[in-house]
Amino acid sequence: MIRPLRLLALFLLSALWAPATSAHEIAVVLSQQGGAYQAFTEALRTLGERGGHRIVHAGTPGEGLDQQLINRAALVVAAGSPALEAVLQGSRRPTVAVMIARNQFETIRQRNPEATVSAIVLDQPAERQLALVRTVLPDATRVGVLFGPATATLESALEGAAANTGVRLVGQRLTTANDLPQALERVLRSADVLIALPDPLVSSPTAARAILLGSYRYQRPVFAYSQAYVDAGALAAVFSTPADIAAELVAWLDGSTTPLRLPAVRAPRSFDIAINRQVARALNLDIGDETALLDALRAGERQ
Template identity: 35%
Template structure:
């Protein structure tokens, strides 16, 4: 009888919770594309499941989009360009920035002590998760190279600190100009070293990635990327979150903000995936676990199991 009474109390408590009023949410995407569309679909599904209306707006914004922004209870942006554009407008509504690097969020022009009005779901992985994956996947390797540019200095410092805590030997090198990239790369990879690629487009972009991978391969140094495209191009493995995973988390954060009036704090992606390149592993003489096993072990580690 005691159990039934407790169940009844729980049901009554849930029924007593205030229901979030249906609200309009403006969703602003930096550009058209499969990644942004995938994230937008996940966000829209979460919000519509909560009874909210989603109005998608193109970027750059048009004059006729102003009433939609002004009448929205929440604005959600996808990508750095949309985030910068909305932040410059200083809208009255709370803003949730998604699918952008933490460094881009920290450079946005808004300055406020009211953390309830601004939040973010980043696309880059937390430093601890990245370093722990290296220790799980490559337990016999201790040297770690981190090349940082204008957009990744803080991230490089965080990774270096965590790597040292985990008894690795990180080598941090600042690259101020693309012309410095390859000499610096050859210097830090003078002996076999893990090269952890950072999401910094001033260093890692379509012009440089092929030569970076080729240089590292010749130095017998595995590259760890931040997207599955890196693995296809020749990286040993990658740790990343899909746009749908980031979008789902952003949708959940948006629903919570609309229900409570307070957005949750900025956060890295909660869900993630691991991708590996067995051909590169064999070429480098590395025995690598299956990606599913690495992901499972990393999840258990994060859960404290």
């Protein structure tokens, strides 16, 4: 009886220490060098190589793709929509898109129905955005949102999440940039806070400026999707950094088998928040410590 037990223990140990299946060669295609894409590859290389994966750089659409590296790789990682489009044009290797907005990923996937492709998207789940609002401002009950053409499909998801969170959604749809002032005024008049969505129409620099100016006028804080938006003047934002996305990808790789089975399209489980203290003070809001807020949000998601 001792031998089989020992065998079992050995098997378990080997499963724990050296997952037999998990070392892969990954070809990374970036939309362009530098900036956030660079931060992503660096994080991926550090985390991936720790897990035994081989990370190779297979070019950018601008400087050309290394098709040899792509065809040899177990998985292609395309960072950004230009990279994804370039990869899908030349290869049918399993591909995971990262650093991409959900709506853009869906558009590209529809154009390439036969591609084996999934994504870790930048968009934060509706529940997470609302949880941020509720955690930062527990008294806020009416949440305003402006939907542009690129984000109109998110309305039902936000409606559902709002119903679960116990807040009311005050939505306004825009079809052109000229609709913004009126729609903004209507939302700010009836909502306690405004969630800014990453829509080209609603979050262009000009529109973001108008939204923030309006938000101060009505004393309604803006909750946004990026650190830059908080620097510009939003009260708070929840977002996944390039490192969060790389960590999500590596965690999936570490747990996957050969041949690779692509994950479902999803947002990273890890995320970060940012708070603009000056805006909080100007709007006379008493907001807790960032770490405590982040812990509360993370704890809420684990439940």
